[in-house]
Amino acid sequence: MTLDFSWLGDPLYQQWLITGIGTTLLMSLLGILLMLAIGIVGALFLHFRIPVLETITTVLVELFRNTPPLVQLFFLYFMLSSVGLSLTDPVTGRTVPLFSGFTCAVLSLGLYNGALAVEIIRSGLIGVPSQTVEGARSLGYTRFQTFRHVELPIGLRLCMPAMTNNVVSLIKTSSQAALVAVADIMYGATQIMVETFRNMEVMLLIWALYVVIASLVVVLMRRLTSMIRIPGYGVDQA
Amino acid sequence: MTTSQTSPLIEMRNVRKSFGLFEVLKGISLSVNDGGVVCIIGPSGSGKSTILRCINGLTPIDSGTIRVGDFSVESLRSDKKLIPLRHEVAMVFQQYNLFPHRTVMQNLMMAPVQVLRQNADEVRDRAEKLLAKVRLTGKESAYPGELSGGQQQRVAIARALAMEPRVILFDEITAALDPEMVSEVLSVVRDLAAEGMTCVLVTHEMRFAEEVADEVFFTDRGVIVEHGPPSTLFKSPSDPRLKDFLDKVL
Ligand SMILES: Nc1ncnc2c1ncn2[C@@H]1O[C@H](COP(=O)(O)OP(=O)(O)OP(=O)(O)O)[C@@H](O)[C@H]1O
Ligand SMILES: [Mg+2]
Numbered sequence: 001m002t003l004d005f006s007w008l009g010d011p012l013y014q015q016w017l018i019t020g021i022g023t024t025l026l027m028s029l030l031g032i033l034l035m036l037a038i039g040i041v042g043a044l045f046l047h048f049r050i051p052v053l054e055t056i057t058t059v060l061v062e063l064f065r066n067t068p069p070l071v072q073l074f075f076l077y078f079m080l081s082s083v084g085l086s087l088t089d090p091v092t093g094r095t096v097p098l099f100s101g102f103t104c105a106v107l108s109l110g111l112y113n114g115a116l117a118v119e120i121i122r123s124g125l126i127g128v129p130s131q132t133v134e135g136a137r138s139l140g141y142t143r144f145q146t147f148r149h150v151e152l153p154i155g156l157r158l159c160m161p162a163m164t165n166n167v168v169s170l171i172k173t174s175s176q177a178a179l180v181a182v183a184d185i186m187y188g189a190t191q192i193m194v195e196t197f198r199n200m201e202v203m204l205l206i207w208a209l210y211v212v213i214a215s216l217v218v219v220l221m222r223r224l225t226s227m228i229r230i231p232g233y234g235v236d237q238a
Numbered sequence: 239m240t241t242s243q244t245s246p247l248i249e250m251r252n253v254r255k256s257f258g259l260f261e262v263l264k265g266i267s268l269s270v271n272d273g274g275v276v277c278i279i280g281p282s283g284s285g286k287s288t289i290l291r292c293i294n295g296l297t298p299i300d301s302g303t304i305r306v307g308d309f310s311v312e313s314l315r316s317d318k319k320l321i322p323l324r325h326e327v328a329m330v331f332q333q334y335n336l337f338p339h340r341t342v343m344q345n346l347m348m349a350p351v352q353v354l355r356q357n358a359d360e361v362r363d364r365a366e367k368l369l370a371k372v373r374l375t376g377k378e379s380a381y382p383g384e385l386s387g388g389q390q391q392r393v394a395i396a397r398a399l400a401m402e403p404r405v406i407l408f409d410e411i412t413a414a415l416d417p418e419m420v421s422e423v424l425s426v427v428r429d430l431a432a433e434g435m436t437c438v439l440v441t442h443e444m445r446f447a448e449e450v451a452d453e454v455f456f457t458d459r460g461v462i463v464e465h466g467p468p469s470t471l472f473k474s475p476s477d478p479r480l481k482d483f484l485d486k487v488l
Contacts, residue, residue, distance in 0.1 A: 135335030135394075138294060139349035139401065140324035142317035149352060154339050232383020233338045 003204070007196045013188075020188030021209065027105055027184060028171045034110025035170060039117025043155075044147065046118065047125050057118065064115035070176050073108040077180045080104060105177035113170040120166060124159030125151050157228055164221040168214050175210070185209055247272040247405060247436055253292060253302035255285075262288050264460040265302070270405070273434040277447035277468075280457035281483060286440040289457070290407040293438070294327040295320045307404060325354060328398035332410040334390040336382040342369070342393050343378040346400045354401070361400065368396040372426050388419025395426055405436040412443060444487055448472050456480045 007013055042061065045053040064072065080099040099107075128151045136146040156163075178187035189206045193199050246269035255263040262285045270276045278286045291297040292304060295311050304311035309323045337345050346365035350356045369375050372392040382390050391411055398406050408427065412420045424446050431437050431450045441447055447454055448468045455465040456477070464477045472488075475481045 129333075131331060131333045131335040132337065134296065135331065135337065136349075137296060138324060138329040138331075138335075139397075140321040140353040141349065142321075145352065149348065150337060150339075157339065230339045230383060231381040232385075233381070 001200075003201050004198060005201050005205075007192065007198055007201070008205075013192050013196075016183075016188035016191055017185070017205075017209075019183060020185040021213075023102075023182060024171070024174055024184040024186075024213070027102060027109070027177060027182065028174050030106045031109030031113065031170050031174060032167055034106060035113040035117050035166070038110055038114025039121045040152070042114065042118035043121035043125060046122050047147065047151070048143065061115045061118050064112050065119075069108065069112040069173050070179070072112055073105060073176055073180060076108050076111075077101060077104040101177065101180035101182045104180055105174065105182050109170050109174055112173065113166055116166050116169070117163070120159050120162045121155060123162070124155035124157075126155075127158040128154045154230070157225075157230060160221070160225040160228075164218060164225070167217060167221060171214060171217060172210065246270055247274075247307060248293060248438070249303075249305045250289070250293070251303045253289075253304060254300045255288060255292065255297065256300055262460055263292070263299070266457075266460070266462060267302075268455055268462060268465070270436060270438055271452070272404070273436055274452045275431045275437045275450050276439070277451040277454045278438065278440045278457060279442070279444070279447060279454060279483070280463075284457040285460045286457055287409050290329065290409050290438065290440060293405075293407060294329055295323055296329075321353060325401055326404045327407065328401050328403035328405070329407045329409065330391070330394050330398050330411050332413050334382070334387075334394045334414075336390055336394055336397070338382050341379045341381055342374065342385075345382065345393060346397050349397070350400055350402075364402075365396070365400055368399050371399075371429075372396045373422075386419060387415045388422045391415065391419075391423045392426055395423075395430075399430075405438065406430070408437065408439040408441070410440050410442065412441070442487065444472065444484075456483065458483070 042057045044050075045057045048054075077099075132150060132154065133146055136150045141149065174184065175186040177184050178190060181187070185206060189202050193202045196202070248268075248270040250266055250268050253263050253266045254261065266285070266289055268276070268289075278289060280286055288297055292299050293306065293311065295314055298315075299312055302312070306323060306327055309326070311323060314320045314323055337348065340348060343362070343365060346368060347358065347361045350361040350364075351358050366375075366378075369378065372395055374389060374392055374396070377385065377389065377393075382393065385393065394411075395406075411427075412423055415423065420443070424443065427437065427439070427446075428450060437450075439447070439451070451468045453465060454468050454471045456463050456471065456475075456479075458479050464471065464475065464480050471480070472484065475484060
């Protein structure tokens, strides 16, 4: 079998791939931000055992953790479009759906990996020594101030390894957005395959692209982890 | 402050506290004068730490009254209401309880700026002076994990002082230290006591208690068995439980 990568020279395909990479990165970045926000807020509800919200969080976390992310994406996409929310573009005057495939994909990534992040951040918070919390309380910090200035900063540092995995998982999961017509890497690849029938070669390239992106992200997260590492901490405490 | 000269700064009356079915404090009464140094001694589990934690409101009590200056501690039920009390009553712990993710300087500045909303520049000036006082000038940008136990405990004392409290509660602050670091921490406390800072110390350092205390309280199983000036308490104890305890620790 001979591999033929000559299609890579086609400017149109290059364009598709580059747009795809950009879309995948943007979608993942927004998904990560949403994931973090959901993770922190959910962990806060659980940590403070806020009545009602604690129960809702637990139920939602279980729901999103234990169902396939693709099912969640389809559910969001078809549910939101059947509700038919739309808005008028102020520039062109056209009516566009409020929740595009892209929005749904970001929401779905944020929710699915956010549910995982809730548990990850919570386990980080549990790792914060009770003495440190007591130190803050004795200085007059309220429960919320203690959370914001002491427990969360330490807890997030403690959960960096698990959070790195979660970020990588989110980027990989983002490839399903192609199924709701988001023009990401995967979508571009499918288009190219339809036109060139070079399935093997295209998939090899896509595979390599995801490997590169994931590796870069892991390197970045490691950098971040060592940047925020607490000097001299965790040797005897952990 | 409107506290009169004669009334003590801290007054606990008949304080009771249970954890579940287990009564830890069975009617504790004690008072501490402004500028006084009081030591609490007693066997492990007798409720010494709990007494301190009740004084600054970390542990709510079941009955009795605690007054610190003008504050009636048992009536302060919310975090916000406890802030003025914690401004006046600082605490130093056995495990230092510093903020590991912040530098020494930040540890000193955080609470005055974030809780008391004081001006950061003024707090920094004060913090620098306090670090000099505990002989840690030059360690401003070190993290707690990079310091020895004795140094960390001195940071913790400076952090307590940065709140400009009227009282400092010390809970076995040398118990986790290697022997050679005990004296460097105790000498800081000795200086504070000599300057007139009101101190309540839970300690196993009997010689230190004897040296600095105006009054010593001996607790056993949730009650104060005996109290008095160190000379009488250590030299001629009357209660058999105290005699027994002193035989073991001295
Ligand atoms: N939050 C809590 N919940 C349940 N029991 C507690 C709690 N805090 C303290 N206790 C119990 O109360 C008793 C007194 O505790 P405390 O820490 O006041 O003793 P202590 O005199 O300081 O002892 P040590 O010298 O060992 O520090 C102990 O038996 C302890 O197990
Ligand atoms: Mg104790």
